[in-house]
Amino acid sequence: MTNLISSFEQNIFCFDANYFRKNFAAIHFVNQNNKILIVDTATNHSAKRFLKTLQNMSISLESVEWIVLTHVHLDHAGGAGLLMKMCPNAQLAVHPRGVRHMVNPEKLWASVISVYGEKEAENQYGQLIPVDENRVVAVGEGEVIRFQNRRLQIFDAPGHANHHIVIFDEKSKSFFTGDAFGIAYPELTNENGEFIFISSTPTQFEPVKFDATIKKILEQKPKTCFLTHFSKIMNIEKNGYELLKQIDEYVTITHQVRNNHDNQQERIRVKLFELLYKKAKKVNLNISKREFGNLLSLDLSLNAQGLEYWNNRKSK
Structure with a gap:
């Protein structure tokens, strides 16, 4: 078993996509009767490594039956076109609102370029490949x-x-x-369990809907959850209630800075850091402020952007 692969009960596997860093983004797959179902694809660069790993495990690409996307953000769906191209028997399952972005990714790609610039977008994600609409299932x-x-x-x-x-x-x-049940990195897990936090990245964070989603997941009483960032967690009820609490805390932080238009995003980021680091120390995580800030640097920045965007949209 390659060191990029972790195996779990009931033939569930996790591939470390090695996007951004180790233990950041996962591609999960299920091997049932030598047939494969994949959940999320990370980026084109990750997908290439994943395909090679499957072949090294003696899994044929023809055995892939399903590729299921939780949503079309590119750290989850950027490699979908490539995987569909290389897995001729696969169907792609995606939310109805995501179908058009998989069939014609031009608008999605233009949005990414507007944020990163074309060169950096290609470095991060690689070129997006369209998927034949006849192979996409909403x-x-x-x-x-x-x-x-x-x-x-x-x-x-x-x-x-x-x-x-x-x-x-x-x-x-x-x-x-x-990203619907938070983020929990292995580096922040100790004897007290996982350290979990909400992802409020741009541009569709909605606290009321997020609250309902987490409650919906809890109602099913799952034994485990597999997060894209990053993989298996237990203690589902405890973690779920913590996420519900954090939604309210994120909203409170945003309201605290909403009337100050100077450096709103940075003020939110600082308050998020203070909130989460205080929680980390409360559960006895042995990590310095510097280490914690470095590990969560991207998440804190994106979460602050998303909260600012939500606040500005709500205020219009």
């Missing part, structure tokens, strides 16, 4: 993906993004949650 609330002898229930999961779904695998009693 899946939403209440639908079921039947994969070999497994049933995977689809739930709409807005709050992080309007085009977000979560997938409940009945066999393992596990959810694949994308």
Whole structure:
């Protein structure tokens, strides 16, 4: 087993996409009767490494039956076109609002270029490859993906993004949650369990919808959740209630700076850091402020951007 792969119960596997850094983004897959279902794809660069790893595990690309996207943010869906191109028998399942972005990614790509510039966008994600619309299946609330002898229930999961779904695998009693049930890095796990926090990245953070999504996940009483950032967590009820609390705390922080238009985003970022570091020390994480800030630098920046965007949109 390659050191990029972790294996779990019920034939669930995690591939470390090595996007941004180690233990940051995961590609999960299920191997059932030598057939494969993949959840999220990371970027084109990650997808190339993932394909090679499958082949090194003697898994044929023809055996891939499903590629399921939790949402179309490019750290989750950037490699979908390449995987579909290389896996001729696969179908791509995505939220109805995400279908057009997979079939014609021009608008999605233009949005990324507007943020990063073309050169940096290609460095980060590689060129997006369109998917044949005849191979794309729109899946939403209440639908079921039947994969070999497994049933995977689809739930709409807005709050992080309007085009977000979560997938409940009945066999393992596990959810694949994308960004809808927070982020929990292994480096921040100790004897007290996972350190988990909300992802409020731009541009569709909606606290009321996020609250409902987390409660919906908790209602199913899953044994485990598999997060894209990063992989398996336990203590689902405890973590869920912490996430619900954090949604309110994120909103409070945003309201505290909403009337001060100077450096609003930076003020939110600083307050998020203070909030999360205080929580880290409360659960006895042995990590300095500098180490904590470095580990969460991208998340803090993106979360602050998303909260500022939500606040400005709400104020119009």
